[in-house]
Amino acid sequence: MDNDHIRGEEYEQTNVHNVYSKIATHFSSTRYKPWPVIDDFLRSLTTGSIGLDIGCGNGKYLAIRDDIYIVASDRHVTNLTSNEIDYFGVAKSLTRKYRSSELIEFATQHEPHSAIVADILSLPHPGAVFDFAISIAVIHHLSTRERRVDAVRAILNTLRPCGEDREGSGSAGQALFFVWALEQKNSRRGWDVDDEQDQMVPWVLKADKSGDGVGKTYHRYYHLYRRGELEEDIVAAGGEVVRSGYDRDNWWSVARRR
Amino acid sequence: MKLLTVNFLTCAVKTCKTSSESYPLHFRDAQLEQNPQTFNPLFIRNILSRLDWSALTTTANELGLTAMLPDHNPADDMMVDSEGATEEEKNRAKDNVISEEVLKKLHTFLVDTAVIEGKLVCGNCGFEYPIKEGVGNFLLPPHLV
Ligand SMILES: [Zn+2]
DSSP: OOHHHHHHHHHHIIIIIHHHHHHHHHHHHTOOSOOHHHHHHHHTSOTTOEEEEETOTTTTTGGGOSSSEEEEEESOHHHHHOOSSOTTOOOGGGSOTTOOOHHHHHHHHTTTOEEEEOBTTBOOOOSSOBSEEEEESOGGGOOSHHHHHHHHHHHHHHBOOTTOOTTSOOOOOEEEEEEEBSOOTTSSSOOOTTSOSEEEEEEEOOOOSSOTTTTOEEEEEEEOBOTTHHHHHHHHTTEEEEEEEEETTEEEEEEEEO | OBHHHHTTOOOSSGGGTTOGGGSSOEEEEEEEEEOOOOOOHHHHHHHGGGOOHHHHHHHHHHTTOGGGSOSSOGGGGGOOOTTTOOHHHHHHHHHOOOOHHHHHHHHIIIIIEEEEEEEEEOTTTOOEEEEETTEEEOOOOGGGO
């Protein structure tokens, strides 16, 4: 591993992971509606499809389908457990009371899917077996282009290449990526094409379970993607862009292995 | 961690990815739990073609659950080698439907059975991934990244 890689990792530990742990509860309660592109992508899958949700946060996309199987992962254990507010109206009281762990609550609220703790650049999955993968608002936290391309490559490598289905009917696996856009001049942040792409973004903590830290501001690292950059990273990672677009201050692409 | 999950996991260490010893990961000190879930026959039927049966058999044997798993993938009965098969075998394959009973049994093994506490161990590098409260932790120490 080269020095840039190590520096990138240390940088992200301080400016992404540590901050996430502090603001997880608040952050998850600010992201709550499945976006149409993600909803459509997951709804288009056939029953029994197997896939990954890389950087699943509190697992809000897992509830869209219960007849596919998703292995969801996040680097932050706190994200997996910060389900104080459930996005799909499943009250906390529905979870089994005799279990105290919030991790178990996560799992029971998202059957039949599974959650693990893993890093996007060291994924514990075999290659070339998955029907699909989603990675929503994750790779923009990686602080060098090399690491962002590595992450895309790692995800694409998990996908089934065309015609590899045992029953011969399978098309190639596809991955959906969402990243924050530089071009968002009408957003609250107001960035646009001439702004710096690497930003420390302030998040103000409004409320959490304990009431601790309310009103504090935390800064998190983001790489804001300019138009076309996500597609360039996909191609650099050995992928092929199937379709892409812009949705609510984010660039998105569906990609497969070339 | 349901047993289905283990079929889709391998060692997170990059140099292990190319070794056949790293898949499947091996359970150690596994504490099992039955956690009944909704049975969806079509879901089970469709995931069969995505499973690595030999890895699944290894997992079943290690947990002492060999009796819960058919000795071969029932989806294989639906396919015959077009060269080697007799006419009778081809007809049988065409008419074959995996019984609800077999699917239910597979559902119990793959979806209802979970490891709550224990470890998953890589057969190549020996690294032990802990499972706590049903969630496996695959973060690597810095020297293995
Ligand atoms: Zn290993």
